[in-house]
Amino acid sequence: MDIAIVGLPRSGKTTIFNAVTRGAAQVAAFSSQTKPNIGVAKVPDDRLQPLVKIFEPAKITHAEVTYVDIPAAPEGLGQSKGISGEYLNHLQKADALVIVARSFDDPAVPDEGNGIDASRDIETLLYEFTFADLGILERRMGRIKDNLKSARTTERDGLNREHALASRLKDGLEDGMSIRRQTLTPDEAKHVEGFQFLTNKPVIVVANVGEDDTSAAGDIEAQLDTQFGEDGILTAALSGKLEMELSQMDPEDEKEFRESLGAGESGLDRMMSLSYKALDQLTFFTCGPTEVRAWTVTKGVTAPQAAGKIHSDMERGFIRAEVVGYDDMVRTGSMAEARKQGVFRQEGKTYIVTEADVMLILFNV
Numbered sequence: 001m002d003i004a005i006v007g008l009p010r011s012g013k014t015t016i017f018n019a020v021t022r023g024a025a026q027v028a029a030f031s032s033q034t035k036p037n038i039g040v041a042k043v044p045d046d047r048l049q050p051l052v053k054i055f056e057p058a059k060i061t062h063a064e065v066t067y068v069d070i071p072a073a074p075e076g077l078g079q080s081k082g083i084s085g086e087y088l089n090h091l092q093k094a095d096a097l098v099i100v101a102r103s104f105d106d107p108a109v110p111d112e113g114n115g116i117d118a119s120r121d122i123e124t125l126l127y128e129f130t131f132a133d134l135g136i137l138e139r140r141m142g143r144i145k146d147n148l149k150s151a152r153t154t155e156r157d158g159l160n161r162e163h164a165l166a167s168r169l170k171d172g173l174e175d176g177m178s179i180r181r182q183t184l185t186p187d188e189a190k191h192v193e194g195f196q197f198l199t200n201k202p203v204i205v206v207a208n209v210g211e212d213d214t215s216a217a218g219d220i221e222a223q224l225d226t227q228f229g230e231d232g233i234l235t236a237a238l239s240g241k242l243e244m245e246l247s248q249m250d251p252e253d254e255k256e257f258r259e260s261l262g263a264g265e266s267g268l269d270r271m272m273s274l275s276y277k278a279l280d281q282l283t284f285f286t287c288g289p290t291e292v293r294a295w296t297v298t299k300g301v302t303a304p305q306a307a308g309k310i311h312s313d314m315e316r317g318f319i320r321a322e323v324v325g326y327d328d329m330v331r332t333g334s335m336a337e338a339r340k341q342g343v344f345r346q347e348g349k350t351y352i353v354t355e356a357d358v359m360l361i362l363f364n365v
Helices: 013-021 048-055 085-093 118-150 153-174 186-193 211-231 240-247 251-261 267-278 303-310 312-316 326-332 335-340
Strands: 002-007 037-042 059-061 064-069 096-103 203-209 234-238 281-287 291-298 318-325 345-347 357-363
Touching: 002 013, 002 085, 002 118, 013 037, 013 064, 013 096, 013 203, 013 240, 013 267, 037 267, 048 281, 048 291, 048 326, 085 118, 096 118, 096 267, 118 153, 118 203, 118 211, 153 186, 203 211, 203 267, 211 234, 211 240, 234 240, 234 267, 240 251, 240 267, 267 281, 291 303, 303 312, 303 318, 303 357, 312 318, 312 357, 318 326, 326 335, 326 357
Parallel strands: 002 064, 002 096, 059 291, 096 203, 203 234, 281 357
Antiparallel strands: 037 064, 281 291, 318 345, 318 357
8 A cells, every 4th residue: 555645835744654654754844855755654453463472473574554755745736736747646656645734833833824724725635636637637538539530430439438438527526526426337437547536546634733732633533524524535633743753752652651641542553544444455364483464455355366465476376265264263272273163264266355364375386
């Protein structure tokens, strides 16, 4: 999973990035950063330790999520000048988008005289996403019209269908409906994926609140959910500065300090939960004396597709999967006992992987 973090200037997006990835990217009110910061966050998962106790592996590997802190928004963003060039390219490469909106007051970080309004800033960026997609659609429709002039009879039907689809998507965007909310057939959805439309990507909005305002985070999050939830957008409110400071601490010290502050769920845990939900992901495990590892796949994948996540040869030469549910694995305490109790199943190519499956893949190439 590659998730891009974006925000207007002085939103604190890099602070949020550091909090989630436990990174140390430069944070400044007037950043001159031109290249994205890339950080890999290990997904916290309490289910790994019981598996480690059973298998005593040489290595433990958490699932990972890559977050990309996109450089400062280009000049003119939010003024109907649109997203284009390298900035657009960064966003299109991402599987999902996180919008960080400022909801804190700090004299050291002036707000450019516009006042602090997280909802306004979120709407500004959502509008820019729409504007970018409209530009892509208009250019594509223009090319289709040019191609129709010299198209063969056998090509015209396909071009006309694509033009009709693009026109329908454009009308929906102009009516305020993101592409992810528009009704598409499976074939249309597959075709649309190739264009990497921004309004077709999952979106998480994060209100970056001040350290002294964490008690109001729940109310702020609820307000954002009311405003943006109908568009399939997930919401959070957290203090980037506080979470960044806590993320640099030793885990045990962080836990103790967080409890003393009443800070609750960590920003990392919250962002991971939302990232998985936004991208419809689940976790399965592979276990043995060499390694206990968590893997991330999209819900609905088959056993061979999950095997392909481990290695392409496993998908190509898939024979079967031996599967036991996590709870049964922990309860029985060993592979041998799981087999003895009849909870270790043999599954074929059509098996749909479920959350926390412990899987052993058999393959031959």
